[in-house]
Amino acid sequence: MGNLEWQCNLLFPDPVYMPYFQPSPVEAYSGASQYDAMVSRGTAVGGIPDTYDPQKGLMPASYSSDQRPQFIRTGVSNPNPRIGGPGSPTIYGCPPNLGVLMQYPTSPAASPVYQGSPVHGRRNENMRLPFSPGRNAATSAGWPGQRGRGRVEDINADQHGSRFIQQKLETCSVEEKASVFEEVLPHASSLMTDVFGNYVIQKFFEHGNPEQRKQLADQLAGHVLPLSLQMYGCRVIQKALEVIDIDQKTDLVRELDGHVMQCVRDQNGNHVIQKCIECVPTGRIGFIISAFRGQVATLSTHPYGCRVIQRVLEHCTDEMQSQCIIDEILQSAFLLAQDQYGNYVTQHILERGKPHERSQIINKLAGQVVQMSQHKFASNVIEKCLEHGDAAEKELLIEEIVGQTEGNDNLLTMMKDQFANYVVQKILETCSDKQREILLDRIRVHLPALKKYTYGKHIVVRVEQLCDEETHHEI
Template sequence: MDEIDDSQNPGFPPPSPTKENWRNQYYAYRSPSGEIHYLLLSDFYGHLVKTSEDVIGSRFIKKKLQTATIEDKNEAFKELKPHALALMKDKFGSRVIKSFFEHGLDLQRKGLAEELFGNVYTLSLDQYGCRVIQKALELVDMDQKIKIVRELDNHVNTCLYDDKASHVIRKCVECVPEEHIGVIVSVCVDQIVKLAQHTPGNYILQSILKYCKNTLTQKRVIDGIVSSLVILANNGFGNYVVQCAVEHGKPEDRSKIVEKLAENIVEVSLNRFGSGAIQKCLVFGSHCDRKLILNVILGSTDRNEPLQTIVKGQSGKFVVRTLLKTCDDEQRELILLRIKIHCLEKYLPQED
């Protein structure tokens, strides 16, 4: 290992760390007497704030916190806590704070969470602060999680459409019991169609579908999706909400979606996004759901016009392939027969 000659700088600790004096994830320091010293967390007492704001210094502290003694953690926490809010908004300091949430003592996690209160909304809008809030929602006690949610109740609508704060809202849905996020759910449900077509918004709706099991909530979400189902299924973001509803919804909700999509089977199947929603229905739907889709695709006459149109489409052909994979043997034989009659084999995609 290359040694660092710092004999010209007898001060301790060494100057702001750089890539040049970083070796094997530890600082190596040559004292004036010539001894090589691998720095410990305790060597930076009195300099932890500045070190936390440095790219390699923050990495050093994070590494040391994983194996630090209780005494070292207490001493480091005592020094960093008065500056916690500023560090939460710093690119590298925020990483140290998140590491304290992960590896700190229970009382230290509670103490850091207390620093959040009164600043949850502003931190949620911050590029680095929002990540600290998310980490806190994963690891702090439930009563503190609920307090975090309460601070956001009056700002939910703003947070939903913010690239950073929307991740905090999503984490609230995933980490806090449903009875404590009523405001968040209500605001989301009231604007499902708009939210589903928004980049971060569609992820929040997916989390609500996965984690909120209240019957009334589920019904309101499904009804909102079904009211504009074709628009959402054919949308670049909305289709993921439809697919999530199909995968995680109740059988009766899934059937409601299948029936609505079946009414527009050609339009949706030919759409690059909508075809994914149809395929999800075939994979997670019941036998009756698949049969309904099959009957609509085959059409009511021997010409099988929907089948011919769909299989020739760039996206539609994948719907037909998924249909062949998910139907029973009798249905598969019928589809293949119709494909052969109309000489459509060349349009089917090759197996991966």
């Protein structure tokens, strides 16, 4: 049997099984979109950090660098050539017969891959065939029988074929994997930028042997920049950077020299730059870090740039280069704290920075705590100051809030504010027992008035909880 015919037999079942197959939507390949939107204080502003606080509608400080497998949400059979097009054959256009990788159980209804409902969500009347393993699919009613189609490169670019190959590459034998790889390699370049085919290439990077990985990475050489800027190619580049050997990583990443800022500002390329920072030793990507010099504040206020800067803070091992980045952030900390993206970079320093770096930020914000607490983005930074500052720094911030100014009660103003009320709650969580006692005494005076305000009610609930806890503790 010829290799091409063997591959077709390898991948496609007898059509009598087809009524039981249910093609999953594209997002079944992955649970989340790559390009998250960031939200702060409950308003979508362009990119998403790690988790969500349902009480506040607030996202915490740092972006996750984990880029989950991504899919563009599209229909099963969209004719648009940009997402597969008419050139991407469906499973109907391929020859029949069970192949060596297709080990379905006796009952087609128990298929582990496509269990459930009929093809394309509705049953084709012509496909209602009784179970008959020996039936010749080419002569079965309703079966197209187009034996000329079914080449592996076409299969890889098809939703169901791609998904099936991905699953089988995890469990098939070395010989079977090598045979499929032989067919895939000549078409790797086109599959890398295909909506479905890119996942097959990623799967080979993940489950291939070192030589197969090397050969696939060789296909990337000379094309790293355009692939990094392409919706699906950028994912292949990221996967390659996770698994190939260090010398080949270095060679590929070097192709981005001179194009770093272009990639950082690109919705696809920024993920590649983040992966470079995570997976390649700092000593081999000095040109990337150097490209940020003098641009850190600007990048920190960019929806993609702020992610990249945080990856540098997490992974840069060159003390001198890292300090240059941090110094530029500290110089602009007051302005960054108020920016919809820059506030995440400022919070990152407060969470993970050195004590003297935290102190610099807190000292820059001191004197403006009440005003900053009422700011949509800066209020998040104030909370981080209270959470990570030392005892003396917390005392400084709390005194500024609790301290009575002539004709103005800062505490009452903050408790009624839509953002500052969360800062007051954070004070109650993080302050000393003595400070909490003083603060509760001050708050109790205002409880009747607070019950009339939407945001003041949050404080009332929190104070009642604390009082109940104290009572329970005394008992």
